[in-house]
Amino acid sequence: MDLQRIMPALADVSQDIAGPIPVEIIQKWVESPKTQAAHDEILAPFVRTGVMVCSDAAGLSKLSARRSLIEVMKIVSQPKEIIHAYGKLIGGQAIGLWAADNTQMFYADAIDPNLVVAQMVAAQRAMQSLPLQVGIGLHKGTAYEIGGGLYGADADVIEAFTEDESKAREIIVSDAVKADLQAPFDQVLERRGQMNVLAHDHLTNVGQVGSDVYYPAPFDQGFFDALLRLDIQDSAALQTLHRERVRIKSVVLVRIFHVDTPRLLDGFAYRVATNTVVHTVTRDFTCNIIKSNGALAIITCDSDQEAVDLTLALSLTLKNRGFVANCAVSKGEVLVFSMGGGLEDLAGSPVNIASKLAEDTQERNVVFIEGDDLVTAARQHGLTQTFEVSRSGVSLRGVRT
Numbered sequence: 302m303d304l305q306r307i308m309p310a311l312a313d314v315s316q317d318i319a320g321p322i323p324v325e326i327i328q329k330w331v332e333s334p335k336t337q338a339a340h341d342e343i344l345a346p347f348v349r350t351g352v353m354v355c356s357d358a359a360g361l362s363k364l365s366a367r368r369s370l371i372e373v374m375k376i377v378s379q380p381k382e383i384i385h386a387y388g389k390l391i392g393g394q395a396i397g398l399w400a401a402d403n404t405q406m407f408y409a410d411a412i413d414p415n416l417v418v419a420q421m422v423a424a425q426r427a428m429q430s431l432p433l434q435v436g437i438g439l440h441k442g443t444a445y446e447i448g449g450g451l452y453g454a455d456a457d458v459i460e461a462f463t464e465d466e467s468k469a470r471e472i473i474v475s476d477a478v479k480a481d482l483q484a485p486f487d488q489v490l491e492r493r494g495q496m497n498v499l500a501h502d503h504l505t506n507v508g509q510v511g512s513d514v515y516y517p518a519p520f521d522q523g524f525f526d527a528l529l530r531l532d533i534q535d536s537a538a539l540q541t542l543h544r545e546r547v548r549i550k551s552v553v554l555v556r557i558f559h560v561d562t563p564r565l566l567d568g569f570a571y572r573v574a575t576n577t578v579v580h581t582v583t584r585d586f587t588c589n590i591i592k593s594n595g596a597l598a599i600i601t602c603d604s605d606q607e608a609v610d611l612t613l614a615l616s617l618t619l620k621n622r623g624f625v626a627n628c629a630v631s632k633g634e635v636l637v638f639s640m641g642g643g644l645e646d647l648a649g650s651p652v653n654i655a656s657k658l659a660e661d662t663q664e665r666n667v668v669f670i671e672g673d674d675l676v677t678a679a680r681q682h683g684l685t686q687t688f689e690v691s692r693s694g695v696s697l698r699g700v701r702t
Contacts, residue, residue: 423508436467
């Protein structure tokens with residue numbers, strides 16, 4: 302087995318953050334006695350303790366439905382620029398690639414959690430007039446930094462809570478962060494579930510302005526600079542970037558639902574197995590794997606029929622191999638970015654739509670095909686069951702298995 306070729310770029314499915322894990326980690330685990338002691342020894346060099354900070358945008362789906370792709374990229378970039386600048390100023394480390402609307406940063410133990418909170422308050426102040434607002438979550442704990450991403454229970458807790466529960470302009474902190482807070486932050490917290498909401502609007506003189514807006518972006522420097530300079534009221538500039546960068550693609554998204562494993566390395570090995578299936582199936586198709594991490598695959602096709610054929614083949618093969626996965630395909634305008642070394646990344650409405658269909662449902666082992674052109678292709682396979690759903694305020698329709 303060619304581990305180097307199929308090794309997944311592990312990522313948080315919702316945040317799309319992390320990069321590839323080192324091949325030697327899996328190889329060491331496969332060759333080990335697979336005891337807890339061996340597990341801990343292999344992961345020991347990757348242990349990090351500190352404050353983890355995530356953000357999630359509110360209302361992006363509705364925004365995407367009303368704006369052009371280039372406008373959306375500009376609007377989504379603005380909060381990320383501010384969060385990075387304010388966090389980097391105090392020693393924060395950006396985690397992975399900020400490809401979606403989310404961000405993730407890590408602040409080592411030496412950085413006072415009160416200072417981190419102060420910077421996030423200042424960042425929320427700086428973002429309050431932006432068209433896209435975000436929620437921010439903070440948690441103090443221990444994680445494994447592998448391939449540019451943070452893994453482990455503590456990382457999962459704050460990522461999931463920020464993604465699912467935070468609201469626009471909020472700052473939420475875990476009990477572990479709360480325990481370290483001093484005045485005024487320790488006096489303005491309201492309980493919500495397992496987290497605490499910081500009532501920060503009336504606080505003054507907190508945080509300092511940062512200047513390093515260059516967050517780790519999944520696109521080339523030329524596009525980043527053009528995005529920073531872009532005035533979305535300048536229709537000529539918008540048209541120029543659109544003409545140079547935007548393409549029409551069918552986007553296949555596969556979401557594989559993992560079996561819970563008590564040990565992180567067992568989960569990594571499981572992802573390698575599912576990732577192998579994705580790569581094996583796609584060999585028979587003319588398509589481009591943008592990413593395949595064992596939990597999430599994003600693939601582009603130029604042909605509507607091939608996109609549908611591939612989607613159904615992936616769904617059937619994964620199911621026959623005993624894996625649980627949802628697949629969705631949507632077509633539209635995308636930005637494809639060269640990452641060097643033959644790697645690419647992708648942004649655009651078809652990615653968001655396919656994600657909403659495949660991930661935001663309680664059903665399993667289903668396929669959703671959205672959009673008139675793709676539905677026509679799907680009828681060649683006899684798919685006649687229609688669906689119409691609303692996801693994040695956007696109505697989606699098509700056919701499904």
